Amino acid sequence: MTTHIDVERVREQFPALSRTHRGQQVVYLDGPGGSQVCQAAISAVSSYMSRGGGNLHGVFPTSVETEDILAQTRQSVGSLLNVPAEEVAFGPNMTTLNLAISRALARTWQPGDEIVVTELDHRANVDPWLRAAQDRGVTVKWLRVDTTTLTLDLKALTDLLSPRTRLVAVGLASNAVGTVTDVRQIASMAHAVGALIAVDAVHAAPHMAVDRDALDADILLCSAYKFFGPHVGIATLRRDVFESLDIYKLQPAPSYIPDKLETGTQNHAGIAGVGAAISYISTLGRGATLREKLVTAFDLIEAHEEALARRMRQALQDLPSVTLHAAAEGVRKTPTIAFTVASRAPREICQEMVDQYGIFIADGDFYATTLAHKLGLGQVGGFVRAGLAPYNTSAEVDAFLDALTRIVKRGS
Structure with a gap:
């Protein structure tokens, strides 16, 4: 049985990895903002367009083929997230889908109801709920992040929940610092008071096997452009919700699931x-x-990425003037490395890394x-963020660490 990823074989499936910049081979460590796209996805998009696309509900072949593609992809997403295919909806991106979901769900809320959002999350799983709460006169409570451990203070959640809590919104993994949150525990606590839980899995989905029902999530969202595909958002909601x-x-649009959430013509290609x-x-x-x-596959991906990430984190901790922003060793994390360099703006570091290396x-x-x-x-430019993917190599990690060391030494 395979126990590791054949990185060179993986790299062959990503055409973008052959790119050069100023005569140097590009090292892509920007995966947390969007991965590179695998050849299979590129070919599928091109094939759909070149064979002729068609909108839905027609009797002609391109329409029938499009409906088949949507059905097949729902099945595939169902396998990815371990959910029924009919509970999978597509949209332009996670944010747009979540705005639509929050707006619809909030129609059942009443003044005096409550929701909980977190200080660790990407705003795509915060602001849609904040705006919906504002529209409905609903109280917003914030689950604190411990700035020392970079984890959510789950003990504080007990005091935030009440019989008036309607929803808890939380991220499965932080897109900034990589912390993986115990969503299952939060879901158990939320459901105990009758609240729903909405999970942002955008940052987690490229790095680990996600199981919506094992997480006990009512709503879960992710985006394909983070896991080697095109810019398409994905939402899966428990059937009754x-x-x-x-x-x-x-x-005139369908009122049945999942089509009722897919407003307008989708990005079929x-x-x-x-x-x-x-x-x-x-x-x-x-x-x-x-x-x-x-x-x-995700077991192998996680093992490969974590081995590289561990090396990067350790080296950054040993590098003078660098502050690593990461949860402790025993806390599960994605291979997302956030750091700052004393007296240097994050943008300056990134500019030197791309221009020189x-x-x-x-x-x-x-x-x-x-x-x-x-x-x-917030006022000093935020973090510098590097992230790893299955196509990243040990040599690329070495190149990154060597370049950063040179930059830090020059600036000291």
């Missing part, structure tokens, strides 16, 4: 690419079913604005 949603939609990206991931694993192959890393608060503010980084 989904069917009860009074979605803002056009009158992109959805074809989503299915192909999931199929590609499955080739890295083993098993009798697509789900089994995906789970074993061809290394692509990013700077900013990455829409985790509350976390950045609480860490005192």
Whole structure:
């Protein structure tokens, strides 16, 4: 049985990895903002367009083929997230889908009801709920992040919940610092008071096997452009929640799930690419079913990425003038490395890395604005963030660490 990823074989499936910048081979460490796209997804998008696309509900072949692609991709996403295909909806991105879901769900809220959001999350799983609460006169409570441990203070959640709590929104993994949150525990606490739980799995989905029902989530969202596919958002809602949603939609549009959430014409070519990206991931694993192959693939992906991430974190901790922003060793994390360099703006570090070494890393608060503010980084440019993917190599980690060491020494 395969016990590790053949990185060179993986790299062959990503055409973008051949890119150079100023004569140097590009090192892509910007995966947390969006992965590179695998050849299977590129080919699926191109094939759909070149064969002729068609809108839905027609009798002609391109329409029928499009409906088949959507059905097949729902099945694939169902295997990815371990949910029924009919509970999978597509949209432009996670944020747009969550705005639609929050607006619809809030129609059942009353003044005096309460919701809980967190200080660790990307604003895509905060602001849609804040705006919905504002529209309905609902009280917002914030679950604190411990700025020392970079984890949520789950003990404080007990005091935030009440019989008036309608929803808890939480991220499975922080897109800024990588902390993986115990969503199952939060869901248990939320359900005990009759509240729903909405989970942002955008940052988690590229790095680990996600099981919506094992997490006990009522709503879970992710985006294919983070796991080697095109820019397509994905939402999956538990059937009873989904069917009860009074979605803002056009009158003639379907009122049944999942179509009622897919307002307007979808990105059919992109959805074809989503299915192909999931199929590609499955080739890295083993098993009798697509789900089994995906789970074993993510076990290998996580092991590969964590080994590289551990080296990076340790080296950064040993580098003078560098502050690593990460949870403790025993806390599960994605391979997302956030750090700051004393007396240097994050943008300056990123600019030198790309200009001099061809290394692509990013700077900013990455829409985790509350976390950045609480860490005192909101006004100084946020973090520098590097992230790992299955196509990253040990040599690339060495190149990153060598380049950063040179930059830090020059600036000291």
